[in-house]
Amino acid sequence: MPEAFLHTLFWSGLTIGFYWLSKQVYRRWPRWWLMPLAVTPLLLLLVVVSLHESYRDYIGGTHWLVLLLGPATVAFAIPIYEQRALIRRYWPILLAGMLAGSLVSILSSWALASLVGLDGVIRLSLLPRSISTPFAMEVSSEIGGIPDLTAVFVVVTGIAGAVMGDLILARFRIASALARGSLFGLGAHGAGTARAHQIGATEGAVAGLVMVLVGLLNVLMAPLVALLR
Amino acid sequence: MFGKKEFAMSVHHRSARFLHHHPVAQVLTVFSFWLIGEALVRVLGNPLPGGIVGLGLLLVLLAMRRISTLSMRRGAGWFLSDMLLFFVPAVxxxxxxxxxxxxxxxxxxxxxxxxxxxxxxxxxxxxxxxxxxxxxxxxxxxx
CATH class of the missing domain: 1.20.5 (Single alpha-helices involved in coiled-coils or other helix-helix interfaces)
Known part of the structure; x- marks a missing residue:
């Protein structure tokens, strides 16, 4: 009993500590490759591997943190409600963008994965990777993927998307703040939303709203996607 | 003397005022919405996840103005701004x-x-x- 407690204390403390540390570092040097999204898991991997521990040992001590994704989902109600003026005004445009983005995301992931010879659970786990983690893990288990693997792909998408969004904005003419925000919210969930807030207040608000709504849309659509299997 | 209705009102106001000033109580409120969502899912055999049911419930109460964003904004903000911490272990x-x-x-x-x-x-x-x-x-x- 005390051993299990110490185990939880050690791994949870380490996780929270590294997270806090990487947030401080990023605040000081805001480079894309110093994003806490990238640095925190890398630091943890280093420790787990060098102590010759396994994922099972690690997750045994930190699983309670993952459970908090449930209440985090509830918390999304606040930004939805606070952006209700935006929804009322632009809902047809936002809905069109979300449907187009989700469709392209799911179909292109499936097609590209098949093209390079990925199949099975890996291909399924790739499908929901462009939505926010709590929704993505939910969809993943619904359609027969591995939620933890999807979390890995969500992280890679977030890092890549925040960088790629800038490249796309520089190369293509995108006229409306609505489109610029949607691009980040749909393509790169939380990391994209953080980037959109740096570009402009409207872009940030749109990105945050679209990220939540598209997550909900995907959870509701998941039974349909499961048919693809 | 308070009538029954006035008494209920004052309890409501006092609890609302308490919530506006206590972030920890706000976090617990968000958490309890999740628990209610999970319980509903278990009891009703709903195909949706408990978090989504809790989100819907909270959204309905907000829209009906039974609850104010002030009594939850900071608690919700904590869950959302530090969400990375909750999925890092899965990575x-x-x-x-x-x-x-x-x-x-x-x-x-x-x-x-x-x-x-x-x-x-x-x-x-x-x-x-x-x-x-x-x-x-x-x-x-x-x-």
Whole structure:
């Protein structure tokens, strides 16, 4: 009993500590490759591997943190409600963008994965990777993927998307703040939303709203996607 | 003397005022909405996850003005701004998938990069096209 407690204390403390540390570092040097999204898991991997521990040992001590994704989902109600003026005004445009983005995301992931010879659970786990983690893990288990693997792909998408969004904005003419925000919210969930807030207040608000709504849309659509299997 | 109704009102006001000033109580309120959502899912056998049910419930109460965003904004903000902490442990699942560090990993990276670019372009162009279309129509209506 005390051993299990110490185990939880050690791994949870380490996780929270590294997270806090990487947030401080990023605040000081805001480079894309110093994003806490990238640095925190890398630091943890280093420790787990060098102590010759396994994922099972690690997750045994930190699983309670993952459970908090449930209440985090509830918390999304606040930004939805606070952006209700935006929804009322632009809902047809936002809905069109979300449907187009989700469709392209799911179909292109499936097609590209098949093209390079990925199949099975890996291909399924790739499908929901462009939505926010709590929704993505939910969809993943619904359609027969591995939620933890999807979390890995969500992280890679977030890092890549925040960088790629800038490249796309520089190369293509995108006229409306609505489109610029949607691009980040749909393509790169939380990391994209953080980037959109740096570009402009409207872009940030749109990105945050679209990220939540598209997550909900995907959870509701998941039974349909499961048919693809 | 308070009537029954006035008493209920004052309890409501006092609890609302308490919530506005205590972030920890706000966190617990968000948490309890999740528990209610989970309980409903268990009892009713709903196919939706408990978090989503809790979200819907909270949204309905907000829309009916039974609850104010003030009594939850800071608590919700804590869950949302530190969400990374809650899924970082799941990311270490890569340890169980050594194949990700080889050719399979490169293939996956290619799929993610290409697909993300396509998603971003498709979304931005769709939204821009609709925005211009609706904008033009509005201008014509005004003319």
């Amino acid at each position: 270490l699942a890569v340890l169980d998938h050594p194949e990700l560090f080889g050719l399979t990993g490169l293939k996956i990276l290619f799929v993610i990069l290409a697909s993300t670019a396509l998603v971003m372009l498709a979304t931005a162009f769709t939204v821009d096209r609709c925005w211009k279309y609706l904008g033009d129509r509005k201008e014509r209506e005004h003319a």
